[in-house]
Amino acid sequence: MMKRMVSGSDALVAGLAQLLEPDQVLHGPAIEKAYECDAYTVDRSPPFAVVLPRSTEEVCQIVKWCSEFGVPFTPRGAGTGLSGGAMAAKGGVVVSTKKMTQILELDPLNERLWAQAGATNASLSAAARPHGLHFAPDPSSQTVSTLGGNIAENSGGPHTLKYGVTVQHVLQVTFVDSAGVAHRIGNLVEGDPEPDILSLIVGSEGTVGLVTEAWVKLTPLPTEVRTLLAAFPSVRAATETVAKIVASGILPAALEFMDGRMLMALRQAFGLSFPAGAEAMLLIECDGNDPAKVDHEAHSCESVCRGRGALSVEAAETSEERARLWTARKKGIGAMGRLAPTIVTHDGVIPRSRLPEMLDFVYEVAARHGLGVANLFHAGDGNLHPCFYFDDREPGIVQRVVSAGEEILARCVELGGSVTGEHGIGLEKLDGLKLMFSDDDLSLQRSMRRVFSTSELCNPCKLIPDQRGCVEHMRRWRGAAT
Ligand SMILES: Cc1cc2nc3c(=O)[nH]c(=O)nc-3n(C[C@H](O)[C@H](O)[C@H](O)COP(=O)(O)OP(=O)(O)OC[C@H]3O[C@@H](n4cnc5c(N)ncnc54)[C@H](O)[C@@H]3O)c2cc1C
Numbered sequence: 001m002m003k004r005m006v007s008g009s010d011a012l013v014a015g016l017a018q019l020l021e022p023d024q025v026l027h028g029p030a031i032e033k034a035y036e037c038d039a040y041t042v043d044r045s046p047p048f049a050v051v052l053p054r055s056t057e058e059v060c061q062i063v064k065w066c067s068e069f070g071v072p073f074t075p076r077g078a079g080t081g082l083s084g085g086a087m088a089a090k091g092g093v094v095v096s097t098k099k100m101t102q103i104l105e106l107d108p109l110n111e112r113l114w115a116q117a118g119a120t121n122a123s124l125s126a127a128a129r130p131h132g133l134h135f136a137p138d139p140s141s142q143t144v145s146t147l148g149g150n151i152a153e154n155s156g157g158p159h160t161l162k163y164g165v166t167v168q169h170v171l172q173v174t175f176v177d178s179a180g181v182a183h184r185i186g187n188l189v190e191g192d193p194e195p196d197i198l199s200l201i202v203g204s205e206g207t208v209g210l211v212t213e214a215w216v217k218l219t220p221l222p223t224e225v226r227t228l229l230a231a232f233p234s235v236r237a238a239t240e241t242v243a244k245i246v247a248s249g250i251l252p253a254a255l256e257f258m259d260g261r262m263l264m265a266l267r268q269a270f271g272l273s274f275p276a277g278a279e280a281m282l283l284i285e286c287d288g289n290d291p292a293k294v295d296h297e298a299h300s301c302e303s304v305c306r307g308r309g310a311l312s313v314e315a316a317e318t319s320e321e322r323a324r325l326w327t328a329r330k331k332g333i334g335a336m337g338r339l340a341p342t343i344v345t346h347d348g349v350i351p352r353s354r355l356p357e358m359l360d361f362v363y364e365v366a367a368r369h370g371l372g373v374a375n376l377f378h379a380g381d382g383n384l385h386p387c388f389y390f391d392d393r394e395p396g397i398v399q400r401v402v403s404a405g406e407e408i409l410a411r412c413v414e415l416g417g418s419v420t421g422e423h424g425i426g427l428e429k430l431d432g433l434k435l436m437f438s439d440d441d442l443s444l445q446r447s448m449r450r451v452f453s454t455s456e457l458c459n460p461c462k463l464i465p466d467q468r469g470c471v472e473h474m475r476r477w478r479g480a481a482t
Contacts (some may be wrong), residue, residue, distance in 0.1 A: 036087070
């Protein structure tokens with residue numbers, strides 16, 4: 001399409017203001033600063049405006065306008081993404097779903113719910129809970145992260161081990177492609193006659209269009225839940241226990257790991273106490289509807305932990321105690337703020353049996369680069385999250401954090417894993433994909449975008465390496481990080 005030329009960001013803002021109400025177009029230095037990055041703070045690039053549509057129709061208008069004037073646009077939910085996905089790599093407009101938070105229909109008899117993309121993950125489960133149901137994907141950011149962000153990142157969470165990731169819980173989306181045309185994709189009942197385009201959209205990180213609404217599956221809440229918190233004298237003892245539990249024939253609903261540095265942050269930030277000598281903890285949850293079976297699973301997990309040298313295994317008897325045991329896991333990232341002004345959480349995945357050697361490697365890399373690192377992750381999935389803490393005003397330190405992360409991801413690939421477990425590729429890990437895929441593989445992946453549109457205006461420079469026009473941003477990013 002021929003692009004119409006409008007010069008200067010003032011003229012562009014004036015154009016957007018004709019499409020939307022004044023409170024739906026934000027711009028100016030404070031907005032540029034607030035939206036220059038997501039939770040991956042290493043990489044920054046401001047948009048010239050942020051727009052806040054209320055409906056699918058408004059999203060279509062905005063995208064058509066961007067397409068007409070050749071303006072890049074970047075979908076954004078809560079901005080909790082950890083790989084730079086919601087950052088406007090080539091400037092342009094951020095399309096935020098902040099005003100699209102409605103739950104449109106709850107259908108408990110058919111165990112499904114329809115919501116706008118900006119509804120938070122937690123609000124879906126809150127709406128479903130009175131009917132004994134919930135939305136099973138539960139990223140630890142769930143109180144703020146959005147349905148649209150969860151779909152775009154195919155998010156997981158602590159209970160992914162048993163219940164699966166987002167793609168297994170989405171039935172249908174309303175989707176605006178990068179030409180501004182709305183589509184309904186997927187079906188509300190089993191037996192799809194069409195190609196599985198929905199699976200291409202889930203996990204596409206906002207690079208092929210915007211999800212504006214979605215029907216999701218609801219999962220019955222288990223009636224029986226047993227939660228254990230096991231303390232170990234060493235990281236190795238805890239990480240060796242992870243694969244042993246699953247190999248014993250038990251699939252816990254959640255199996256989470258925290259190391260001693262994370263426990264120290266939690267003590268400092270929230271005054272939490274842990275058993276003396278604890279250098280690592282496993283949080284283990286078993287659930288189901290048969291009390292005897294769930295008891296048996298919890299006892300089996302406890303005996304595996306004790307057999308591997310656990311110092312103590314605390315079991316929750318009530319829902320209040322369960323919430324208390326989860327406190328440490330849920331508040332971990334927040335507590336890191338006590339250790340340093342900046343944190344970068346990396347994300348990789350390996351077969352769970354390789355966790356012990358991988359953690360040794362993570363500590364070795366951190367020490368070699370002179371960096372502090374704490375670990376808290378979904379151990380049952382082998383999904384590690386080394387969390388580096390540092391002061392980004394120290395010259396050269398950001399480059400060391402980036403290099404350390406790259407070494408860790410390369411080792412994940414060597415150990416038979418992947419450069420991302422759940423946080424996506426975004427802009428952060430474009431180079432990492434080349435460790436996993438040949439040029440031909442990547443070229444096939446790139447052609448996936450063409451199913452939707454050939455426009456490169458939609459969230460450019462993300463997910464697929466070697467897009468035209470993104471070299472400049474990559475150079476700037478590398479430059480900023482040195
Ligand atoms: C403390 C903390 C804990 C976390 N825990 C987990 C975890 O346990 N599991 C996990 O998987 N992740 C986790 N994350 C990462 C992050 O929360 C998830 O990726 C989440 O799904 C992002 O949602 P969001 O609404 O913040 O999306 P954003 O960060 O705003 O966007 C993420 C990506 O989705 C795209 N996008 C957003 N909305 C739409 C839309 N409507 N249509 C199309 N594309 C869209 C954006 O362009 C971007 O590429 C965590 C992050 C933090 C900060």
